[in-house]
Amino acid sequence: MTMRRRTTAALLALSLAFAAAGASAASDFRSLAEPAILYDAPSKQGKPLFVIQRYTPVEMVVNIDRWVKVREPAGSLLWLERRQLSDKRTVIITAARAEIRQKPDTGASVVFEAAKDVVLELGDKPPADGWVGVRHRDGSSGFIRINQVWGL
Template sequence: MTFPRLIAALSMTLAAAGSQAFDFKTVGAAPVILYDAPSTKGGKLFIVPRGAPLEVVLAYGDWLKVRDVSGEVAWTEAKGLSPKRNVIVRGANLKVRANPDDAAAPAFIADKGVLLEVTEAAAGGWLKVRHRDGLSGYVKNSEVWGI
């Protein structure tokens, strides 16, 4: 392969990688342990509660390298995660709207760090979410982490 073709191939590969969506999973029914290596013999770093979203950075056999809401990166067993989608509120006093519109009345207020279940993606960068108390509404993708 000539040098110009190699550069072009690398550029296309990097462009494709940059356009991929983030891959998020949710901690399943039981909390998961995050390790410093892809092995149960590795050092235990954190315990992540059920329902928490984690960004999948890399898959290695039965292990996933994940990033949590604080930006920490560690390893966990893939079997402990679910494809269900949850998000975490980024800021204080988030107005969860009755409709996917900035002018819509608030359905409820969610504080920073509150976990919300994603029930569907709406048009224009909005998500329909549900609080564990059963209240539901819409938030912008930029107002939550895990999407």
């Protein structure tokens, strides 16, 4: 085997190892403790792009001192101050309309419906069989299909 082939093979193996490690790592989601300004850089000197509302779920991607690079529900990667994050877990409805059911079953009765972009608190139990428990801020709770929310 030539040196070039060995180098290419080694790089390919290393790339596959990193890809597998990234795929197996769980996403680190948080919600916002307060409305937050999202910036294009990890600094108040960065360009403020827009404000994201309290309780909105975000995925933490990179941590640098007091700043965190997050993926917001629309998919953009932006920066915010770490102090604005909460450990409270929420999800946001991605479907045009979602039915929250009494049990994790399509035949169960509908407890309530929620429109796109409604934020729900994540229930205590982990997602199972394609469903996750959620709670609305008015106290109503039930189960929703995981393919109808973002933030898990």
